[in-house]
Amino acid sequence: xxxxxxxxxxxxxxxxxxxxxxxxxxxxxxxxxxxxxxxxxxxxxxxxxxxxxxxxxxxxxxxxxxxxxxxxxxxxxxxxxxxxxxxxxxxxxxxxxxxxx
Amino acid sequence: xxxxxxxxxxxxxxxxxxxxxxxxxxxxxxxxxxxxxxxxxxxxxxxxxxxxxxxxxxxxxxxxxxxxxxxxxxxxxxxxxxxxxxxxxxxxxxxxxxxxxxxxxxxxxxxxxxxxxxxxxxxxxxxxxxxxxxxxxxxxxxxxxxxxxxxxxxxxxxxxxxxxxxxxxxxxxxxxxxxxxxxxxxxxxxxx
Numbered sequence: 001x002x003x004x005x006x007x008x009x010x011x012x013x014x015x016x017x018x019x020x021x022x023x024x025x026x027x028x029x030x031x032x033x034x035x036x037x038x039x040x041x042x043x044x045x046x047x048x049x050x051x052x053x054x055x056x057x058x059x060x061x062x063x064x065x066x067x068x069x070x071x072x073x074x075x076x077x078x079x080x081x082x083x084x085x086x087x088x089x090x091x092x093x094x095x096x097x098x099x100x101x
Numbered sequence: 102x103x104x105x106x107x108x109x110x111x112x113x114x115x116x117x118x119x120x121x122x123x124x125x126x127x128x129x130x131x132x133x134x135x136x137x138x139x140x141x142x143x144x145x146x147x148x149x150x151x152x153x154x155x156x157x158x159x160x161x162x163x164x165x166x167x168x169x170x171x172x173x174x175x176x177x178x179x180x181x182x183x184x185x186x187x188x189x190x191x192x193x194x195x196x197x198x199x200x201x202x203x204x205x206x207x208x209x210x211x212x213x214x215x216x217x218x219x220x221x222x223x224x225x226x227x228x229x230x231x232x233x234x235x236x237x238x239x240x241x242x243x244x245x246x247x248x249x250x251x252x253x254x255x256x257x258x259x260x261x262x263x264x265x266x267x268x269x270x271x272x273x274x275x276x277x278x279x280x281x282x283x284x285x286x287x288x289x290x291x292x293x
Binding site: 004007008010011012014015016017019041042043044045046047048049050051052053054055056057058059060062063064066067068070071072 | 125128129132133136137138139140141142144145150154157158161162165175176177179180183184188191227230231233234235238249252253258259271274275277278281282284285288
């Protein structure tokens with residue numbers, strides 16, 4: 001059973017709200033704690049699901065062509081660090097925060 | 102979160118696996134499946150269509166580069182994508198100090214969804230997801246929804262939320278935890 005303080009931290013971590021020493025302490029608590037990791041993952045899924053409740057919107061049609069053009073240009077110039085490169089940081093940083101690197 | 106097989110999720114997992122290998126077609130398909138929802142998120146956070154568009158583009162650009170880091174054992178593809186777009190939006194909010202506008206809107210806007218909302222324009226799966234999540238949110242106390250909105254959409258730290266709401270930090274933490282765990286349980290029961 002995960003105590004409430006750790007549950008609070010789990011929720012904050014899932015939302016990327018832990019910083020500094022709090023974040024480091026929680027990362028340490030996560031190590032080898034599958035139950036805690038599962039709670040973090042479930043909370044993140046729940047938080048992300050709130051997106052489904054937002055008013056419907058249509059993404060601008062220009063974005064995808066721009067993205068594909070960007071990808072092709074980067075390939076042409078060999079500048080894209082392709083996703084096959086292992087993200088060594090994702091192994092220790094909160095996954096939800098890794099996206100902001 | 103349902104443990105039963107989810108064809109939509111499995112499809113997205115397969116697409117991301119292909120994106121990780123440099124498959125542009127798979128990337129385009131993944132984009133088409135997720136972009137509207139993610140744009141809605143960006144719009145909610147940025148409150149500006151131009152900036153939301155930039156956030157969407159930045160987010161998908163990141164997804165293209167980092168697809169190999171996606172772990173299906175940890176999250177659904179949509180959650181992974183949501184967190185990426187959210188983080189891109191937060192970066193912009195903080196850089197441009199736009200939080201004041203979000204704060205002003207956050208206190209009440211999230212609490213109200215009109216029944217006449219554009220739900221009918223969505224695909225059936227999305228309509229069902231929308232209905233389930235809104236139903237779950239309706240069961241969460243208002244003070245918990247408020248802090249969840251500030252935390253998830255506002256890019257605020259828990260300290261900032263506590264200051265904004267003039268509430269003890271421990272209270273804010275507990276509201277976030279209780280609200281999200283209660284939502285989790287409701288959605289699990291609904292098989293979401």
